Amino acid sequence: MESHSRYIRVVLFFCLLFGLNQAFAQKYPQDYFRYPMDSLPNFVSPFGVMRDNHFHSGIDLRTNGKIGLPVYASADGYVSRIKVARGAYGKALYIEHANGYATVYAHLDSYYGAIAQWIHEYQYINQTFEFDKIFMKPFLIVKKGDTIGLSGNSGTSSGPHLHFEIRDSRTEKILNPALFGILPVDNFAPEINKIYVYKFVREGLLLKKQLAFTNKTASWQNGFLQLKDTLLLDPDTYGFGIDAQDFIHNNKDPKGLYSYSFWLNQSHKFTHTLNQFAFDETKYINAHIDFPYYKLEKLRVQKCFVDDGNRFSTYQTDADKGRVNFTQASSNGELIFEAADVNQNKTYVKILYKIGLNQMDAERQTYENLIANKPMLFPGKASVVEQDGFWASMDEKSLYDTTCYVLNTFPKTADAFSNTYAFHSYTTPVHAAFNVAIKLDFPAIGLEDKLVLAYAKTNKDGFNSISGTFKNGWVQTKANNFGLFKIMLDTIAPQVKWLLPKKGKEAADTLRWEFEISDDFSGIKSYDMFLNGRWILGDFDAKNDRLTYVFDEVYAIERERIYNLENNPSEANAFKVLVRVTDNKGNKTERWFEMIP
Ligand SMILES: [Zn+2]
Structure with missing residues (x-):
C-alpha cells in the first residue's frame, strides 16, 4: 500500500465528470487572505478532519512545537469578537473583513499590541479571565500582516499550533481555506485501505464484508487499484463504507480525507466533499461514520450512503442516497470508489461484483431475532421512556436511526442515591441531547442541592457528573449519550x-x-x-x-x-x-x- 501513494493517478473521464471542486474555487478570491504565519503552509491537521462529535472546523498550522510565534491578520479588517476560555479555543480572536468573510485565530498564547491592552483592561474592569465579547462596529482595526497575537497552546489543544478558520459572515458557515488558495504543496495521493460492505437491518447496519486493498488482494489496472476476487452479493439492499486517508507533507503521516465518491456501473451514487459546513451540523459526523464500529474498533469508516436522520449538507447523491438495491440474480457489474485531496490528487479502486441466488441470510435472521421484542425509538419523533424511577424524554432530533432499546435496572451501589439504570448502549449515537431524570430513593435531607446525575459508558468505566437539579424527588439533567445513570452526591470542595x-x-x-x-x-x-x-x-x-x-x-x-x-x-x-x-x-x-x- 505504501507504493501507490507516491503516484498521482488521474483518470480523465472522472475529472471531466466530477471536476466540480475547481469550479467551486473560482467563486472565492484567491489572493485576498494571506497565510497567518511566517512559514510556508504546513498543516498539522487539515480542514474537516474527523474528530469526536465534530469535523475539524479549521486548519491547524504547524509551529514546530513552539509557543510565541507571531500571528498575523490574514487580511484588512476589524476585531469582531474576542473570546477567552479555559477550554475550547482558549484565547481566540475573530476578524471581520470587508468582503463578507471572517477569520478566526485560536489557541493563542497571548494577544498583541492595542488588542492585548484592551483585553487586559476589560478583564480587570469585569474581574474575569474568561469572556466572550462581540464588536458590532469597527473599533480595533487591523491591516493585513499586522501582528495580532502570539501562537500558543491555550484551551483544548494537544500541542502548540495555530488553529485558523475562514467563515462566511452571513451564513456563519466554516469554509475550507483551500477555496481561498491557502493550502500546502501536496503531491501525495490519498490511499484507500478498505471498502466495507453493509446490509441494512431494522436498527443500524449489518457488516457483511471488509475488502482490504493490498499488494496481495489487488493490482493496478488502467489507473484503478482493482480487487482480484469478484465480490459475491445477495439480491438485497446494500450500502458501502470506505476507510481511506490522505497524505500532505509526506507519506508517513496520514491526514483526513477531503472528498470521496462512489459509482455503480459508471453512474454516480455518492460524493462527500468538505468545502464548507455549519457548526450546528458538525455533530452529524456520528451518522456519517459507522459509529458502533468506531466505538468498538477505534477506526472511522465513512459511509457512502446517507442515513435518513443525517442532515449533513456535504453530500451529493442519487435518489437512493447512495444505497444500492441489487435484484437480478446472476447479473454483474463494477463498483468504483474515489478518494481525492484538495489538490486534486486522486486514487480509484474498482470492485467487480456478481449477484448470487436468493437465499436466506442467517446472520440477518439471528440479528432480527435478537431485537424482535425490544421496544423502539424513532428518528424525527419525540418520545418518553419511563420505568421504575427512570425517565427519559427523547428530542425529535436525538436519533439518526430506528433504535430498539433496552433499559435495565440494577440495585443501588454504596456511593449512589438511586438504582443504576442502563439505558441502551453508548455505541448508538445521540444527536440532540435528551432529558433524563432519576427518582431519589435514599434520604439526602439538607443535601438536595449537592445531588447530581452521574454517567458511565459501561460498568467497567468510572462515573462522571453530568450535573443536574433536584426537583420534587427527582434529579434531572441533559444527557448526550446512552449508557449507565445513577444519582450521586458532590460535597467535596475543589x-x-x-x-x-x-x-x-x-x-x-x-x-x-x-x-x-x-x-x-x-x-x-x-x-x-x-x-x-x-x-x-x-x-x-x-x-x-x-x-x-x-x-x-x-x-x-x-x-x-x-x-x-x-x-x-x-x-x-x-x-x-x-x-x-x-x-x-x-x-x-x-x-x-x-x-x-
Ligand atoms: Zn484546530
Whole structure:
C-alpha cells in the first residue's frame, strides 16, 4: 500500500465528470487572505478532519512545537469578537473583513499590541479571565500582516499550533481555506485501505464484508487499484463504507480525507466533499461514520450512503442516497470508489461484483431475532421512556436511526442515591441531547442541592457528573449519550495547590505565581485570585489544571507599597494571595498564600 501513494493517478473521464471542486474555487478570491504565519503552509491537521462529535472546523498550522510565534491578520479588517476560555479555543480572536468573510485565530498564547491592552483592561474592569465579547462596529482595526497575537497552546489543544478558520459572515458557515488558495504543496495521493460492505437491518447496519486493498488482494489496472476476487452479493439492499486517508507533507503521516465518491456501473451514487459546513451540523459526523464500529474498533469508516436522520449538507447523491438495491440474480457489474485531496490528487479502486441466488441470510435472521421484542425509538419523533424511577424524554432530533432499546435496572451501589439504570448502549449515537431524570430513593435531607446525575459508558468505566437539579424527588439533567445513570452526591470542595515560585524562591525569579486547581466531580465553576485584597487576573488553563497570575501593574503597585513600608516593622512584609475556587455544586475552597516580594 505504501507504493501507490507516491503516484498521482488521474483518470480523465472522472475529472471531466466530477471536476466540480475547481469550479467551486473560482467563486472565492484567491489572493485576498494571506497565510497567518511566517512559514510556508504546513498543516498539522487539515480542514474537516474527523474528530469526536465534530469535523475539524479549521486548519491547524504547524509551529514546530513552539509557543510565541507571531500571528498575523490574514487580511484588512476589524476585531469582531474576542473570546477567552479555559477550554475550547482558549484565547481566540475573530476578524471581520470587508468582503463578507471572517477569520478566526485560536489557541493563542497571548494577544498583541492595542488588542492585548484592551483585553487586559476589560478583564480587570469585569474581574474575569474568561469572556466572550462581540464588536458590532469597527473599533480595533487591523491591516493585513499586522501582528495580532502570539501562537500558543491555550484551551483544548494537544500541542502548540495555530488553529485558523475562514467563515462566511452571513451564513456563519466554516469554509475550507483551500477555496481561498491557502493550502500546502501536496503531491501525495490519498490511499484507500478498505471498502466495507453493509446490509441494512431494522436498527443500524449489518457488516457483511471488509475488502482490504493490498499488494496481495489487488493490482493496478488502467489507473484503478482493482480487487482480484469478484465480490459475491445477495439480491438485497446494500450500502458501502470506505476507510481511506490522505497524505500532505509526506507519506508517513496520514491526514483526513477531503472528498470521496462512489459509482455503480459508471453512474454516480455518492460524493462527500468538505468545502464548507455549519457548526450546528458538525455533530452529524456520528451518522456519517459507522459509529458502533468506531466505538468498538477505534477506526472511522465513512459511509457512502446517507442515513435518513443525517442532515449533513456535504453530500451529493442519487435518489437512493447512495444505497444500492441489487435484484437480478446472476447479473454483474463494477463498483468504483474515489478518494481525492484538495489538490486534486486522486486514487480509484474498482470492485467487480456478481449477484448470487436468493437465499436466506442467517446472520440477518439471528440479528432480527435478537431485537424482535425490544421496544423502539424513532428518528424525527419525540418520545418518553419511563420505568421504575427512570425517565427519559427523547428530542425529535436525538436519533439518526430506528433504535430498539433496552433499559435495565440494577440495585443501588454504596456511593449512589438511586438504582443504576442502563439505558441502551453508548455505541448508538445521540444527536440532540435528551432529558433524563432519576427518582431519589435514599434520604439526602439538607443535601438536595449537592445531588447530581452521574454517567458511565459501561460498568467497567468510572462515573462522571453530568450535573443536574433536584426537583420534587427527582434529579434531572441533559444527557448526550446512552449508557449507565445513577444519582450521586458532590460535597467535596475543589483542591488548590501552590506550584510556583518554589518555596523559598523569590517572586522575581519566576515573574508569576502558579497554582494547580482541580475538582474531582462536578467541575470548577468559578475561580478568583486576590493580592492583598485586590482582584488579580488568574489565567486558567483547564487541561493542565493550571491557574497562573503573570505579574502586571497590580503586582508593581503592591511591591512599590511594600518597599515603601520597609522602615515600618509593624507591617507584614509579604504578599498575601487568596485563591478561591468553587465547583458546580457550590462547594468552595479558599486558601491563603504568603509570597515573598
Ligand atoms: Zn484546530
